[in-house]
Amino acid sequence: MRNLARVFVLVMLVLLVLSATVLAQDKFEIVMVAKHEGISWFDDMRTGVEEFGKDHEDVTSYQIAPEGGDPAKQVQMVEDLIAKGVDAILVVPNDPKSMIPVIKKAKDAGIIVISHEAEELKGIVDYDMEAFRNEDFGVLMFESLGREMNYEGEYVGMVGALTMQTHMQWFQAGHDYAAEKYPNMKFILQEPVEDFNTEQTAYNKARELLRTYPNIKGMFGCSASSTIMQAQAVEERGLQEQVAVVGLTLPSMSKTYLESGSLRQAQCWRPADAGYVCAMIAYKVLKGEPLETGISLGKEGYESVTVEDGIIYGNAPLVLTKENVNDFPF
Incomplete structure (x- = not known):
């Protein structure tokens, strides 16, 4: 009888191990490949991606990103995920x-692909997700810049890179509007300055712009790094009253x-929510659930999205001022 009991226990242990293995294999693996490792924007996005996995027992979700925001390294990360056979x-x-x-x-390998900040990829990915219509976000940025400049004078500004589609959409829509x-209002550069989403680069270039163009009245930033570093450079030179800085940041x-007034107004959307919503879109595609205009994707600003020509638009812009900045926990 003892031998039978031991055999029974061993069989049960084997079955438990097999069951756990099957359950692990049944989980969808959803991976975010963000732009840049080690910056606040994408640190916050990671929390949303990981939160999605915690909210869904049949999902493992996590985020990776290249050091330095290198496009070639980002491509290699996607190659590695293809080889690994992830689901999305x-x-x-x-x-x-x-x-x-x-x-x-x-x-071609059967992997679902969802992009964010990349309308250019519609028709190539399963869906692109935008927190809002990018042209509207650019107009919002340049309307605040104009107001703070009293609608006249010279201005300059930065993008993460000229290849970053959303940054250039914001700039072009805002510039054309102004x-x-x-x-x-006069934009006095041939094109925006690139900061490559790096604070030190943004800081150095902001100081150079202030030295080169002493008559500027306004500066805009399309990356979180550029906005903050322009504000810091303005503050260090005591130019808060003369030079208005606006742009994207957290x-x-x-x-x-x-x-302090060195940054007049900022705007953003919640990176964590964007990461969560991208994962939700991938999850619904994997489950064969429809994505239609009016559907809720589970986060504020995405309660009734618009689905249009392969792009899913939320309505989640946030405007930050000295009066309300403490209301936001990220």
Whole structure:
């Protein structure tokens, strides 16, 4: 009888191990490939991606990103995920064009691909997700810039890179809006300055711009790094009254500068929510659930999205001022 009991226990242990293995294999593996490792924006996005996995027992979700925001390294990360055989890849590309061949390879391997900040990839990915219509976000940025400049004078500004589609959409829409509506505002560069999402680069270039163009009245930032470093450079030179800085950044990064006046107004969307929503889209595709205009994707600003020509639009812009910056926990 003792031998039978031992055999029974061993059989049960084997069955438990096999059951756990099957359950692990049944989990969807959803991976976000973000732009840049080690910066606040994508640290916050990681929390949303991981939260999605905690909320869904049949999902393992996590985030990776290249050091330095290198597009080639980002492509290699996607290649590695294809080789691993993950179920879905979420990507915020540094250079959407350079990502096209590897995305097609992932799709050919049966992997769901969802992009963010990359409308250019519609029709190539399963869906692109935008927190809002990018043209509207750019107009919002340049309207605040115009107001703070009293709608006249010279201005300059930065993007993460000229290859970053959303940054260039914001700039172009905002620039065109200002040129038409406020003709006394003058953008005095040939194109925006690139900061490569790196604070030291943004800081050095902001100081150089202030030295080179002493008459500027405004600066805009399309990356969180550029906005904050422009504000810091302005503050260090005591130019808060003369030079208006506006742009993209996070509440936690902008609080000090908004309160000092070196940053007049900021705007953003919650990176964690964007990561969560991208994972939700991939999950619904994997489950064969429909994605239609009006559907809720589980986060504020995405309660009734618009699905249009392969792009899913939320309505989740946030405007940050010294009066409200403490209301946001990220």
